[in-house]
Amino acid sequence: MANILIVDDDPAVQLTIRLLLERAGHHVTVAGDGRKGLALFEGSEFDLLFLDIYMPGMDGLETMRHVRALRPAIPIVVISGRSITPDSYAEPDFLKMATKLGAVASLQKPFRADALLAAVDNCLKAGESEGSEVNASRR
Numbered sequence: 001m002a003n004i005l006i007v008d009d010d011p012a013v014q015l016t017i018r019l020l021l022e023r024a025g026h027h028v029t030v031a032g033d034g035r036k037g038l039a040l041f042e043g044s045e046f047d048l049l050f051l052d053i054y055m056p057g058m059d060g061l062e063t064m065r066h067v068r069a070l071r072p073a074i075p076i077v078v079i080s081g082r083s084i085t086p087d088s089y090a091e092p093d094f095l096k097m098a099t100k101l102g103a104v105a106s107l108q109k110p111f112r113a114d115a116l117l118a119a120v121d122n123c124l125k126a127g128e129s130e131g132s133e134v135n136a137s138r139r
Helices: 011-023 034-043 060-070 094-100 113-138
Strands: 003-007 027-031 048-052 076-080 105-108
Touching: 003 011, 003 034, 011 027, 011 113, 027 034, 034 048, 034 060, 048 060, 048 113, 060 076, 060 094, 076 094, 076 113, 094 105, 105 113
Parallel strands: 003 027, 003 048, 048 076, 076 105
Antiparallel strands: none
16 A cells, blocks of 8 residues: 655554554555664655654654655654643643644554554545645646
């Protein structure tokens, strides 16, 4: 079905997402940090990208900036294990920031399998409609 890149530094999260997506029929590639993810992204054609926000080296937001420069329309799902708190003194809500910077969806770890698969389906449908609009405008 879709060619999906997962960029996350947690092997357990990588495995969980990969198994869920492969069982749904998708082809999955995994990278353990932003630099490796970007190198894989530049070398292959992906339909969807999962990006962890907090990773050593190049974090998810920086990786997303580079990806957007290369392929502005690719759907990106950001994921994070940091808690979301309404406390005004807490750290910023990076999942919300990432969606404002161009991520199509966000998932808070731990997430449910059905939420992950729904996010994938919605992102791929959004990507298909954008692709058909681009193709229609080229005619």
